[in-house]
Amino acid sequence: NAGVTQTPKFQVLKTGQSMTLQCAQDMNHEYMSWYRQDPGMGLRLIHYSVGAGITDQGEVPNGYNVSRSTTEDFPLRLLSAAPSQTSVYFCASSYAGGSYEQYFGPGTRLTVT
Amino acid sequence: DAKTTQPPSMDCAEGRAANLPCNHSTISGNEYVYWYRQIHSQGPQYIIHGLKNNETNEMASLIITEDRKSSTLILPHATLRDTAVYYCIVRVDQGGSEKLVFGKGTKLTVNP
Numbered sequence: 001n002a003g004v005t006q007t008p009k010f011q012v013l014k015t016g017q018s019m020t021l022q023c024a025q026d027m028n029h030e031y032m033s034w035y036r037q038d039p040g041m042g043l044r045l046i047h048y049s050v051g052a053g054i055t056d057q058g059e060v061p062n063g064y065n066v067s068r069s070t071t072e073d074f075p076l077r078l079l080s081a082a083p084s085q086t087s088v089y090f091c092a093s094s095y096a097g098g099s100y101e102q103y104f105g106p107g108t109r110l111t112v113t
Numbered sequence: 114d115a116k117t118t119q120p121p122s123m124d125c126a127e128g129r130a131a132n133l134p135c136n137h138s139t140i141s142g143n144e145y146v147y148w149y150r151q152i153h154s155q156g157p158q159y160i161i162h163g164l165k166n167n168e169t170n171e172m173a174s175l176i177i178t179e180d181r182k183s184s185t186l187i188l189p190h191a192t193l194r195d196t197a198v199y200y201c202i203v204r205v206d207q208g209g210s211e212k213l214v215f216g217k218g219t220k221l222t223v224n225p
Binding site: 004033035040041042043044045048058059088090092099101102103104105106107 | 145147154155156157158159162164200204212213214215216217218
């Protein structure tokens with residue numbers, strides 16, 4: 001299993017540009033989520049999904065959209081990038097319900113100039 | 114906000130046990146305590162979790178007090194590769210959601 005994969009690893013955007021961060025998992029996990037991590041801080045939840053076709057907002061959803069058309073993929077869209085969105089983005093997945101561990105991807109380092 | 118309190122940093126000698134404390138005084142009866150670590154900006158890595166009883170796996174041991182208001186993660190023989198930020202997390206139980214609320218964690222430095 002590849003686990004949780006994220007692309008790209010690095011990205012530089014100009015203010016106002018849009019882009020999609022990709023996340024995929026091959027473990028048949030129902031639950032997937034996106035976090036952002038700013039320097040010296042813990043991770044903050046952006047959006048999450050408990051299954052295909054179901055998404056919900058986390059702690060910091062503004063400026064981001066998500067969709068979940070398949071179990072495997074959970075892309076994160078930046079609609080109009082702002083410097084405040086400069087961060088490292090992590091995707092995670094797990095089985096839903098119970099007390100399952102979450103598996104995290106390697107992260108995407110995004111800089112908005 | 115995170116429901117846990119951890120010291121910002123700790124040091125440990127290589128080969129010694131590392132004991133990382135965590136306070137979670139407002140934990141609810143059905144909320145689990147999870148520990149993750151993050152090595153040098155990599156994705157967080159699951160270590161262990163527990164509800165009431167002490168737990169042990171190949172990586173660490175988790176000791177939860179009887180009143181469940183605090184816990185300790187024990188790395189029995191710390192190595193240099195254990196240098197990382199360790200997060201103690203109380204899983205927010207909201208209708209089956211698997212949300213994890215991260216605080217700032219404890220930066221553990223293992224010294225040779």
